Amino acid sequence: MPSHAHTAQTKAKPGPPASAGFDSKTLVHLLVLITITVIVYVNSLNGKFVFDDQQLVLQNPQLMNVHTLRDAVAIGTGWRQLLFLTYGLNFYLSGLDTFSYHVVNLLLHVVNVLLVYAIIIAAFRDDVRARFAAFAGAAVFSVHTLFSAAVSYIAGRSSELCGTFYFASILLFLKAVDSTTRRLRVVYFVLAGIAGVLAWQAKQEAITLPLFLAAIVFLRSEKKNWRWIAALAAVPAVTVILVQDQIRAIYATVTGNQSLVSAGFEKVLPAATYFRTYITAVVDYYFPRFLAPVNLNADPQIAPVDHWYSPEFLFAVVILGALAWLSVSSYRRAPLLSLGIAALLVSPITAYAVIPLADVVLEHRAYIPGLGVAFIFAWAFEWIARVYPNLRWPAVAAVGLAFTVMTVSRNAVYANNIALWEDAVAKSPEKPRPHFNLGQAYQDAQRLPDAVREYQRALALKPDFHAAYSNIAAIYLDQGQLDKAEEVLRQVTTVAPDFTDGFINLAVLYIRMQQPDKAIAAADRALQINSDSFAAHFNKGEALTQKGEFKLALENYKHAVYLRPDLPSFKLTLGVAYLRAGDREAALKVFTELTDTSLAPDAYRHMGTLYSSDEGHLDEAIFSLEQAVQLRPTFPDAYYDLGVLFLRKRMPDAAIRQFRETLQQQQDHGPATLNLATAQQIKGDIAGAKETLQSYLQRYGNADSPFVIQARRRLASLK
Numbered sequence: 001m002p003s004h005a006h007t008a009q010t011k012a013k014p015g016p017p018a019s020a021g022f023d024s025k026t027l028v029h030l031l032v033l034i035t036i037t038v039i040v041y042v043n044s045l046n047g048k049f050v051f052d053d054q055q056l057v058l059q060n061p062q063l064m065n066v067h068t069l070r071d072a073v074a075i076g077t078g079w080r081q082l083l084f085l086t087y088g089l090n091f092y093l094s095g096l097d098t099f100s101y102h103v104v105n106l107l108l109h110v111v112n113v114l115l116v117y118a119i120i121i122a123a124f125r126d127d128v129r130a131r132f133a134a135f136a137g138a139a140v141f142s143v144h145t146l147f148s149a150a151v152s153y154i155a156g157r158s159s160e161l162c163g164t165f166y167f168a169s170i171l172l173f174l175k176a177v178d179s180t181t182r183r184l185r186v187v188y189f190v191l192a193g194i195a196g197v198l199a200w201q202a203k204q205e206a207i208t209l210p211l212f213l214a215a216i217v218f219l220r221s222e223k224k225n226w227r228w229i230a231a232l233a234a235v236p237a238v239t240v241i242l243v244q245d246q247i248r249a250i251y252a253t254v255t256g257n258q259s260l261v262s263a264g265f266e267k268v269l270p271a272a273t274y275f276r277t278y279i280t281a282v283v284d285y286y287f288p289r290f291l292a293p294v295n296l297n298a299d300p301q302i303a304p305v306d307h308w309y310s311p312e313f314l315f316a317v318v319i320l321g322a323l324a325w326l327s328v329s330s331y332r333r334a335p336l337l338s339l340g341i342a343a344l345l346v347s348p349i350t351a352y353a354v355i356p357l358a359d360v361v362l363e364h365r366a367y368i369p370g371l372g373v374a375f376i377f378a379w380a381f382e383w384i385a386r387v388y389p390n391l392r393w394p395a396v397a398a399v400g401l402a403f404t405v406m407t408v409s410r411n412a413v414y415a416n417n418i419a420l421w422e423d424a425v426a427k428s429p430e431k432p433r434p435h436f437n438l439g440q441a442y443q444d445a446q447r448l449p450d451a452v453r454e455y456q457r458a459l460a461l462k463p464d465f466h467a468a469y470s471n472i473a474a475i476y477l478d479q480g481q482l483d484k485a486e487e488v489l490r491q492v493t494t495v496a497p498d499f500t501d502g503f504i505n506l507a508v509l510y511i512r513m514q515q516p517d518k519a520i521a522a523a524d525r526a527l528q529i530n531s532d533s534f535a536a537h538f539n540k541g542e543a544l545t546q547k548g549e550f551k552l553a554l555e556n557y558k559h560a561v562y563l564r565p566d567l568p569s570f571k572l573t574l575g576v577a578y579l580r581a582g583d584r585e586a587a588l589k590v591f592t593e594l595t596d597t598s599l600a601p602d603a604y605r606h607m608g609t610l611y612s613s614d615e616g617h618l619d620e621a622i623f624s625l626e627q628a629v630q631l632r633p634t635f636p637d638a639y640y641d642l643g644v645l646f647l648r649k650r651m652p653d654a655a656i657r658q659f660r661e662t663l664q665q666q667q668d669h670g671p672a673t674l675n676l677a678t679a680q681q682i683k684g685d686i687a688g689a690k691e692t693l694q695s696y697l698q699r700y701g702n703a704d705s706p707f708v709i710q711a712r713r714r715l716a717s718l719k
Contacts, residue, residue, distance in 0.1 A: 029135045030114060037110050037142045040404050044152035044411040045102045050420050051298065051437075052155040057087065057096070061532065061563045066091045082201035083158050096566055101154045108160040109151045113142045115167035116374045122174040123339055123375070129382055133336065136396045137378025141370050145293035145406040149363035152414040156364035158203045159348075163368045165199035166209055168192075170371070173213050177220070200239075205348035205368065210235035215342040219331045265433060265467070266358070269304055274356035276305035276313045281361050282349060283316035290344070290366070290373045293403065296410060297427040298420055299434045302360040320345065336382065340375025347372065417441035425454070432462040440471060448475050466496040474505050477512065485509050493522075500530045507539040511546065519543035534563035538570060541577065550580040568599040575606060584610060601632035608641055612648075621645055636666040643675055652679040668700055670707025677714060690718050 049057060057063060063084070066072050072088035086104060094100040117138035124130040141147070150156035150163075169192045176188030192213075199206035214232035217225060269277060281302050289296065305313045327341035347369040377399070385392035413423045421438035428434050439454030452475060455468040469492045476485035486509055492502040503526035510519035523540035526533050541556035557574040564570055575590035587610055594603035604627040611621035622645050628638040643658030659676035662669050673696045680689040693715040701708060 026131060029117065029131060033113050033117060033135070033138055033142055034110055036139065036400070036404070037113050038106065040143050040407050041106050041109065041148075041151055041411060043408055044148075044414065045099055045106065047102060047152060047154075047411070047415045048098055048417070049096075049154065050414055050417050051153070053153070056155050057091070058564070058566065060087075063087055063091050064565050065562065068092070080158065080201065080203060082198060083161055083203060086157065086161060098154065101157075102152070105151050105154065105157050105160060108157065108164055109142075109147075112160065112163050112167055113138050115164070115171055116141045116371060119167060119171050119174065119371065120336070120375065120378050122171060122178070124336060124378075129385065132385055132392065133378040133382040136381035136392075137336075137374035137376075139396060139400050140377040140403065141374040143400055143403040143407050144370060144373060145296060145403055145410050146289050146363055146366050147370055148407050148410040148414065149296070149298070150367035152411045153364060156367070159205070159364045159367040162199050162203035162206050162348075163370075165195045165202060166206055166368055167371060169195035169199060169209055170212065170216075173216065177217070205351060205365070207236045207239055208347055208351045212343060212346045215327075215346050216339070219328070219335075219338055219342065265465075266462075268356050268358050269360070271356050272308075273304050273306060274360070275353050276308065276310065277302060277360055278353045279320070279350075280305050280310075280312050280316045282353075283319045284312065285361050286349060286366055286369075287319075287344075289363075290369075290376075293406060295427065296363060297424055298363070298413075299359075299424045299428055299431060299437075300361050301428045301431045320350075334379055336375050336379035340372045340379060343372030343375055344369050345372075418445060430461060432458040432465055432468075435461070436465060436468050436471075439468065443471060443475065448478075451475065464495070466492050466499050466502060470499065470502045470505055474508075477505065477508055482509060482512060486513075493525075498529055500526045500533055500536065503529070504533065504535045504539060507536070507543065511539060511542050514546065516543040516546040519546075532563060534560045534570075537563065538573070541573070545577070545580070550577065553577055554581050568594055568597040571597075572599050572602055572606070575603070579606070579610060595627075601628045601635060601638070604628035604631070605635070605638045605641065608638070608645075612641070612645060618645055618649060634665055636662045636669055636672070639665070640669065640672045640675075643672065643679070647675060647679060647682075650682075652682045655679040656683075668703075670696075670700075670705060670711070674707060674710055674714065677711075681718075686718060690715060693718075 062075050066075060066088050069092060072092040073085065075084050075088035087101075090101045090104060117134045120134035120137045121130045124133055150159045172188050172192035172195060176185050176192060179185035179188055196206065196209050199209060210232045214229045217228050217232065268274070285300065285302070307313075323341050324345055327338045327345065330341075331338035349366060349369040352365060381392060381396055384395050413419050417437070418441045421434055421441050424434035425438050435454045435458035439451045439458065442448070442451035442454060452472060455472050458465050458468045469488055473485045473488040473492065476482070476488065485505070489502060489506045489509060492499065493506055496502055503522045507519045507522035507526065510516070510522060520540055520543045523536045523543060526536035527540070530536070537556045538560035541553040541560065544550075544553035544556065554574075554577045557570070557577045561567075561570045561574050571590055571594055575587045575594070578584075578587035578590060588607065591603040591607045591610070594600060597603070604624045608621045608625035608628065611617040611624060622642065625638050625642045625645070629635050629642070632638070639658045639662040643655045643662065646652075646655035646658060656676060656679045659672045659679065662672040663676065666672075673692060677689040677692045680686075680692060693711045696711050697708065697715065701712075
């Protein structure tokens, strides 16, 4: 395929470009780019899971059950398999420690910065000015604040990883069209195709890649090779036909958005309204922030555009048309500007207009169009270098420093959910979802008054926000206000019969009220809506346990642990369920696994209970309980269990020490009082036993407790 491009300053005959080559100056550029990229994003490495990160990882049972390298590789199957392969490897290496996830995101961004540098050099075709322009454009891409949404946000990796192969394909394609030998050209074309397929496997927004390659051919060729242009432009259409079933399923899922709509979130806009709104948002929201990335927002308020004749939509169409004309008309005199505009227009940022999504704007979608931003800034800085050569480096430094400061600050917003949603609430005060999400973040942090305040604000904006009512009811449950919780939850489950969390909270309520049959019915309804609800499975297990149906409960606990193996409390409950069901070996295995977690003291205590049921393993039981109190010195029940074991071993002095420690930590511990008196009797200390029982009765004699009655009987028998 011939390529006959010229720059505005050079009227050369058609031929290959001069190569910038890889020399010490290029090496310095690359090292500086790597350094500034790492510096800008180093404060993102300790960020927690936020927003969709939690759904992507914590609510992905296949990912959460990766235990071997084979498991990690196996997760990379199906839709976006390359992307989920990287998440599987992250989980295999570090579980839920987010550091490794952020490191991968940062490494991908570093690679992409270097690819952008190489693409600009390949596109510029001029050895003298190419490297400065490439460095300037890549530096802006490196530190541009809008791209923090892809780099600092773990779920933004989908755009980053797609971008890696998207950019690699563009670079290889440019190398191919400029190759001087047929064999080398074929090799580059094949590699470009492979990179394109990998980009698609990372994220399907790569469907726009062949269109941009067609734009490159169109812009760079004096004599238009329409066969190549048509062939490349046809690739997306052919791809859609080949995967139409998958696309149809995704379209139905995203447009229905049933799980969120049932919770009271906004419905997805109708296709025509969404198209108009999205095209308007591209011009009104994204484009200004490409040039000046200020007022960034994880959940911006985007007003629907209701009519084809709406002025804002018509203005957006005119702007897009003018940019397309400028791209076509300016290539000869400003190739970087022309390619930059094309990279914006023929990119995922416009492709999203055809599939209605719940979120009209998500900033990480702007990452791949960032190549166009890099081209445009490279063109601007190259113009400064020609017209005002002494200002070229100060200009790059000034823009880079300004973006760096803003990006470092923006990274901190993605550090945790409270920071993210406080920022979104400040910028979208009239949108209910940021208030709800902030309330949820506060609730997770046990800042309950703040959580209720945000839920109430969300409800003031959207009175049918069922999830907000349900979460308020959950707070009532935690506070023991069962009547208020029941009133709210009955209303929620009546008006929102497909809202899973409402029925889960209702099940919790009935468990607290000792009404297991009602709890089971509520949990079953939740499972009908979402069979993979870990909370519904767990609470059904709790209700079945209340009914004494331990084997049925065990199956539900096992399913809950499969769905959320990261929750030690679920595993602890599973271990106890195995004990109740008589499977000592399985229980011991679970408790042993938990000795490396935050619930190790509880696990050791239950191991003590398990061993204590066998007279031949009392020493193992004592060792386990001693481990429990060593790890958690304030643990009255474990001290009590130790005392009982020492009594069984006819060691009254040791038993007395444990019972006294129990009572020092919990003065109203009736069983410890009774057993302390027993141990004192065994030693012959009848006076001490009387004093122990009398002291207990003086303090708690008016309490309605079976231990008070037993203490009176024991005291009477000693007189």
